[in-house]
Each structure stands twice: as structure tokens, then as C-alpha cells.
Amino acid sequence: MTDEKATNVTWHNHQITREDRQKLNGHRGAVLWFTGLSGCGKSTIANAVDQLLHRQGVHTFVLDGDNIRMGLNRNLGFSPEDRTENIRRIGEVAKLFADAATIVSSAFISPYAADRELVRALLPEGTFVEILVQASLETCEARDPKGLYRKARAGEISDFTGIDAPYEAPESPEIVLDSDTKGVEELANEVIAWLKANDILPA
Amino acid sequence: MTDEKATNVTWHNHQITREDRQKLNGHRGAVLWFTGLSGCGKSTIANAVDQLLHRQGVHTFVLDGDNIRMGLNRNLGFSPEDRTENIRRIGEVAKLFADAATIVSSAFISPYAADRELVRALLPEGTFVEILVQASLETCEARDPKGLYRKARAGEISDFTGIDAPYEAPESPEIVLDSDTKGVEELANEVIAWLKANDILPA
Numbered sequence: 529m530t531d532e533k534a535t536n537v538t539w540h541n542h543q544i545t546r547e548d549r550q551k552l553n554g555h556r557g558a559v560l561w562f563t564g565l566s567g568c569g570k571s572t573i574a575n576a577v578d579q580l581l582h583r584q585g586v587h588t589f590v591l592d593g594d595n596i597r598m599g600l601n602r603n604l605g606f607s608p609e610d611r612t613e614n615i616r617r618i619g620e621v622a623k624l625f626a627d628a629a630t631i632v633s634s635a636f637i638s639p640y641a642a643d644r645e646l647v648r649a650l651l652p653e654g655t656f657v658e659i660l661v662q663a664s665l666e667t668c669e670a671r672d673p674k675g676l677y678r679k680a681r682a683g684e685i686s687d688f689t690g691i692d693a694p695y696e697a698p699e700s701p702e703i704v705l706d707s708d709t710k711g712v713e714e715l716a717n718e719v720i721a722w723l724k725a726n727d728i729l730p731a
Numbered sequence: 732m733t734d735e736k737a738t739n740v741t742w743h744n745h746q747i748t749r750e751d752r753q754k755l756n757g758h759r760g761a762v763l764w765f766t767g768l769s770g771c772g773k774s775t776i777a778n779a780v781d782q783l784l785h786r787q788g789v790h791t792f793v794l795d796g797d798n799i800r801m802g803l804n805r806n807l808g809f810s811p812e813d814r815t816e817n818i819r820r821i822g823e824v825a826k827l828f829a830d831a832a833t834i835v836s837s838a839f840i841s842p843y844a845a846d847r848e849l850v851r852a853l854l855p856e857g858t859f860v861e862i863l864v865q866a867s868l869e870t871c872e873a874r875d876p877k878g879l880y881r882k883a884r885a886g887e888i889s890d891f892t893g894i895d896a897p898y899e900a901p902e903s904p905e906i907v908l909d910s911d912t913k914g915v916e917e918l919a920n921e922v923i924a925w926l927k928a929n930d931i932l933p934a
Contacts, residue, residue, distance in 0.1 A: 543778045578747055587790065589830070591827070623802065628790075
């Protein structure tokens with residue numbers, strides 16, 4: 529069946545539905561898709577949102593570049609093809625978590641608009657929340673929390689987003705966070721407010 | 732960074748821990764790994780367990796051959812290499828769900844012992860529950876819910892577990908379910924009883 533690539537399968541619904549799980553959890557499942565340059569604050573803000581939601585009894589999880597890269601996507605590199613496959617797999621996993629009535633945050637550079645649109649297309653209308661974490665390259669490079677910009681400038685690593693690989697900013701993200709001028713807690717609260725205003729969380 | 736394969740990343744803990752999520756949910760996270768021949772009842776029993784647990788307020792999810800094959804693993808076929816990668820990815824996803832304090836059931840043939848052992852090794856001691864769904868080839872072939880045995884016998888598909896591909900039964904699974912002689916509900920209750928006796932669920 530090698531060449532058939534999963535043609536002998538058909539979708540069938542779980543007996544317990546997404547709606548059942550949402551009822552148990554008291555809120556909808558959704559994907560908070562943080563995107564932006566390395567060092568813009570995606571992971572920090574995603575974890576802050578996660579912490580605030582968890583304290584309110586919301587069922588949450590964080591998919592994060594570092595831990596996914598050590599696990600599910602450890603056999604992928606940083607070529608355009610591998611980046612696309614990286615985001616595809618993360619999108620499919622995020623979809624499963626949303627089906628489980630979890631509010632799952634993903635914090636990946638996810639530089640290609642087309643890849644993010646594929647993830648959006650996987651999810652029910654209104655449950656993919658694209659969050660642009662906006663920070664100038666100068667800000668990100670000055671922070672350089674992992675020392676990657678320094679390595680990229682020194683030519684020790686290549687295909688680095690913002691240096692020698694493109695970042696395609698979303699044209700109409702659900703939320704834009706200004707990470708140049710605002711702090712983590714303020715930005716996290718902006719996300720929570722949006723979730724309440726848009727019926728992901730009870731108001 | 733193409734050739735570096737994720738060397739620029741290090742593990743970092745989520746701010747909200749597995750213990751925090753377990754406290755919110757009121758039970759541990761765990762992986763119920765159902766394994767057995769096609770048609771042995773894995774998916775049916777996994778869904779029955781899921782339903783019983785959900786009714787008790789347990790946070791659950793089901794990863795299932797058909798829906799994973801339509802999503803995360805749609806780019807994999809049925810060669811030995813692809814089967815191994817299939818199970819590896821499912822194991823990594825199951826680990827994420829267990830980290831999220833979910834009791835996640837996976838229902839895949841997962842014919843290779845080594846692949847299952849790799850998944851076991853991903854998970855904290857005592858949270859990987861290997862469940863052999865035991866049914867004779869004759870029983871499975873007589874049921875043939877998807878008509879796959881018929882196709883395999885007719886030579887329309889190859890590498891079919893039990894016909895022209897091996898099934899390596901677990902040597903010391905946590906649970907053995909006798910699907911030849913017992914019904915779905917009885918077997919599902921055996922699983923629930925085991926979870927209570929082994930501190931996955933409160934007794």
C-alpha cells in the first residue's frame with residue numbers, strides 16, 4: 529500500500545464530539561496562532577496568555593517552537609520545504625487540541641503566509657486566531673534571546689528569518705500586538721479581551 | 732540551517748506545568764495505547780472507554796488511525812519506514828496530550844514492538860498503558876469492517892498486517908483484552924477498572 533498514501537481510510541466522527549468536550553470544559557476550543565520574528569516575544573506572550581487563562585479554569589496548552597522541534601518535528605530542518613512541513617504538522621496538532629476543546633497557543637515564527645492560511649483552512653470558522661506579534665527587526669535583534677541573530681550575522685547559520693530568509697507578515701490578522709512599546713502582561717490581556725469579545729470565552 | 736536539523740533549540744518548560752493542568756482536571760494525563768490486528772476492535776473499544784470516561788468528567792481525546800491518516804500523517808503510506816514514522820508522530824502527539832493532563836486513547840495497529848517501545852520511552856513512568864486487543868486472525872477477517880482483508884487476500888493491497896506483513900504482539904502489555912469472547916462494554920470497563928487500580932484515575 530506504499531504508493532496509495534492512505535487512500536484506504538475514511539473519516540469517521542468520534543463518538544464524543546467537540547461539542548460534548550466544549551460543554552465539559554465550559555468554553556470553545558480554539559487556536560491562538562502567534563506569528564512574528566525570532567525574539568518578538570511570541571513564546572513569552574503565549575505563555576503569559578496561557579497562565580492567565582489557566583488561572584481562570586480554562587483548559588489550555590502551548591505548542592512552542594522549542595519543544596515541538598525536540599519532539600514531533602525533530603526530523604525537520606529549516607529549508608523552505610521543512611518549514612512548510614513543520615507548520616503543517618503543528619497546524620494538524622493544533623486542530624486536534626481545538627477538537628479536544630482546548631485553547632491551544634502556538635508560538636512559531638511561521639514566516640510564510642500560505643502556510644498559515646493552510647492552518648486556518650483546517651479549522652472551523654472563527655476558531656483560528658492569527659496574532660501578529662509586531663516588533664521591529666532592530667528590537668528583535670537587540671533582544672536576541674538565543675543569540676541567533678548574532679550567529680546569522682556572523683554567517684554561522686543561514687536561512688534565518690529577517691536576515692537572509694523572508695518574513696511574510698499577515699495582511700489581516702485577528703489581533704496585532706505591539707511588542708515594541710507594550711509589556712507582556714498588557715499584551716496578554718489584549719488577547720484575553722479579544723477572546724471574550726469574540727465568543728471564544730464566556731464574557 | 733538546513734543541515735543542522737534543529738540543533739539551535741533547547742528544551743524549556745512551559746510556565747504552566749503538567750502538574751498544574753492535572754490539578755485543574757482532577758486526574759493524571761496518560762496514554763492508552765490500544766494495539767492489535769485490523770478489525771480486532773481497537774477503535775470501537777477506545778471510543779467506548781472515551782465515552783465512559785467523558786461521562787465521569789474526565790478530560791479525554793481519541794487519536795485514531797482514520798482521522799490521523801487524514802490529517803497529520805496524510806503524507807505517509809504503509810511501508811515499514813512510513814509505519815514507523817506514523818507511530819513516532821502519533822506517540823509525540825499523544826505525549827503532548829498527556830502533558831496537557833488528558834487521558835488520550837490511540838487506536839492503531841502499531842504492529843512493530845520497537846515502535847511501541849519508543850513511544851513508551853517518551854512518557855513518564857506509569858503513564859503509557861499498552862493495551863493488547865486480542866482477537867484471532869479468523870475473527871478479525873470474518874468481521875472485516877473495512878473490507879481490507881478481502882482486498883489483501885485478492886492481492887489488491889499489499890503489506891497488510893496479519894496477511895503479508897507481521898504483527899508483533901506485546902510481550903508484557905499493561906492490559907490484555909479478549910475481544911474474541913467478550914463484548915465492547917465489558918472490555919471498556921476492564922480498562923476503567925485498571926486505570927482506577929493504578930492511580931491514573933481517582934479510585
